[in-house]
Amino acid sequence: MSNKFAKFRNWLAGDYDPLKNVLDTDETVSDSREEIKKENRKIISEVDAEGSTRRLEKAEQRGFDLVYRVIAIVSCLLLIGVLLFTVALLPRYGVENPESTTVVKRYVESGLQETGAINIVAGIILDYRAFDTLGESHVLFTALICVTILLRADSKNLRTKYEDFYTIKQVKYHDLNKDKIINRVGMILVPCIFVFGIYVLLNGQNGPGGGFSGGSVMGAGLIIGTAAFGYEKMDRFISTKTAMWITFISLAFYSFAKGYVFFTGANGLDNHIPKGIPGAILSGGLILPLDIAVGMVVACTMYGFYNLFRRGRT
């Protein structure tokens, strides 16, 4: 009896941390910027000074630091001042600006008839200026490839010893998916997040939303699902191969569908894609399939980032 109250009294007095051996906090390694700067400088000097003689003496190094800081602050302030001055002289937001509104007028007035989408933004990014969105989805894919190259475990970067970084010290860390609170809350929340994400995705052309928004929400749902349920269950739902195939098919579909539309449009042919009734789910011509493709790419990319950061493979 007195044991429990002793613990409570200790905690009240600030001596005892009830979460000490339960969560992943590790007090021996500090988080502070000074330590990190020192370690970084050590690592950088090790890499740089392999084989080359020491270039700067200590005093020179300190002088260089001082000059560097002064120049950095001065350049930042200069850039801030110049940009503020420029923006102050720009024409006012919302009024008849810019002078020529030919482009915006047509988007607003005939956007609904020409694209079939109530959400004009979705019409613009996936119909009028679809080429830019094609590039943007490939930007996401490129980022995923670069992160894969950097972080995926292979024979050269010797990270194959550790499947998941929670087991690095062979200390039993707090497995998130065995925690009852996160598991139960996840069971309720994750399906709701997925349903919301699919709703935002499918209603891209009728209301706010679209490929990027819906895809990000679904990606966030996948991440929370992994945290709540663990890797074994999640790998049965979406495995590495599935994610790869989904990304490839979505991007290929986007390239060829839009390539077909550009080809027929430029040569004056008719592309036989029905516009549908505005307001229905199946409307807007190609906007719905492209939204789904973009959403899939975004979701798989976000999930891929999380996996690469956490366990070293997608």
Place this chain on the structure above:
Amino acid sequence: MALTDVVKIILLVLLVVCAIAVNFTKTLLQAVIVFMSYSSVMCIIWVLMESPDLAITEAAVGAGISGVLFLLTLRRIRSEDDRREEERRASGKSDKDEPDGGKFESR
């Protein structure tokens, strides 16, 4: 000035404060949290500017996913340093352990 204007000005000032505060935090964990709050403020500003698409995306990506990725990175660089220290202590190697002091400068 209408109420929305006052709210907009407060939020914009809060943005600048967050951006400057990221530099002056004591630990990196605090910096990541300030970054996530920056994204949340940005999300509200998008809503006030009548673009809900951007608000949903900013909330999911900025405050959610990129914050999580930052925290995972922090976790990982701590663990990597610990592992390297342990290996070094275990095998008893010194820092500069190359045969010719690295003067060969190979490709």
Place this chain on the structure above:
Amino acid sequence: MTNSFITNFPLFTIVLSLFSGPLCYMLKRRMARYWTIGLECGLIAMVSAVLWYTMTTGSSFTYVMGEFPAPWGNEIRAGVLEALIALVFLLVMLSSVIGGSKYIDIDIDESKINLYYTLINLMTAALMAMVWTNDIFTGYVFLEILTLTSCGILIVREIGRTTLAAVRYMIMNLLGSGLFLLGVVLLYDVTGNLLMVPMQEEIAKLITNSQNMMAITMGLGILTIGLCIKSGLFPFHYWMPDTYGWATPTSGAVLSSLVSKCYIFLLFKIYYRVIGIEVFEQLPIRNILLVLGLMGMVAGSVSAMRANNINRMVAFSSAAQIGYIYMGIGIGGKVGYTAAMFHVMAHAVTKSTLFLTTPRLSDVSGGSLLFRNLQGSGIRDRAAGVYFSVASLSMIGIPIFAGFSSKLLFAEAAVDSGSMTKMVLVMIALALSSMLNAIYFIRTMIRIYQPDTTGIRVSAKRVSYQIPMIILTVMNLALGLFSWYFAGMIEQGLSMFG
């Protein structure tokens, strides 16, 4: 608008390369390589057809992407200059991929080689799109792809130095992209269009009424600084030697020859089509670019002389050559722009040859890149020595080779510029930098041909290495010997560029 099927080819180049990215992600290593090489050959055939078509019809054609014409939809445009530059880029890319394929297998982990080819394909798509684009925001989107892929092909070789160099490269490039986007946003705010030709009309109207001048000036200035950071103009070139010095040879060749030139080409296109060349000739930004280019020429060569590692020397000389191109844009006039574009092609060909021969020279010297260990490597590996010498002579500016023709064109442009100070400055800088180039390149050539009885001899000759080197050397000689023909093509292209 005509009915020829060839007008669809620019679209096909972009879409096929974009599709090949995810495709190579799914393929295995060998199939990815064959697919990439096959795709490049196909693209070369298509772009040659476009070049022939635009030369015979004598005008550029605009290709509407979708059903909506400009300024509501997107457009790409192909003329003689774009097709010629795209052709040179594709040939250099093909040669770099084939020529460095042995080192791709050595340097990169087995499981990531297909990812490398993914990045190469996406980079090809980005280069093609930035060459053909007629819209400033499409230029930005594909500029992002180019930035990310160029960082990716650096990181893929996992030694400590490349990761550090890639992080520095990424930070500088992201700063440049951010500034470019700020400039685009400012210009969009005052003109209301994103396609280049309607923007030019709006800017002309605004300048005659003298309103929003601050926004236009600042937009243009910030955009220029962004692209100058990314391409490596004089004060911003310090990330270059680390980046190119330790990358796998294909990456070094592609980055130094193609990526920087693509940014300069985009900047040049913006000056020609968004601002308008008559307005540009009156802006003081030209003189700033000229001065920075001249300083870059001299500073790059001085830093190259002090390098003790052959890859760093070649990388610093890259910074000097970028200075040449900016000097050409700064001189202005028809001949100046022709000289700048000619040097873009000449340098692309020469620099990739250099980056593909240095690893072979170091291979026969026990793997070291330091000068004192490279003695006699030209005798031990005759092929690499010959190609290195050809490229060095071209960089110095010996007649027959491409470097001489471009220096001659620069001198002609300086004389034609009409301003005495410009002519004197440019001539002095040309002479000084040629002399400095000669110092460090001839020193290297002498060193690699000095007899050294120790060291291994290489007797096996890889056909897959000879073919791309022969392609590059033939292009070099063609640009040198038939420079009047190529200069004529560039002038024809410039007349339809605006």
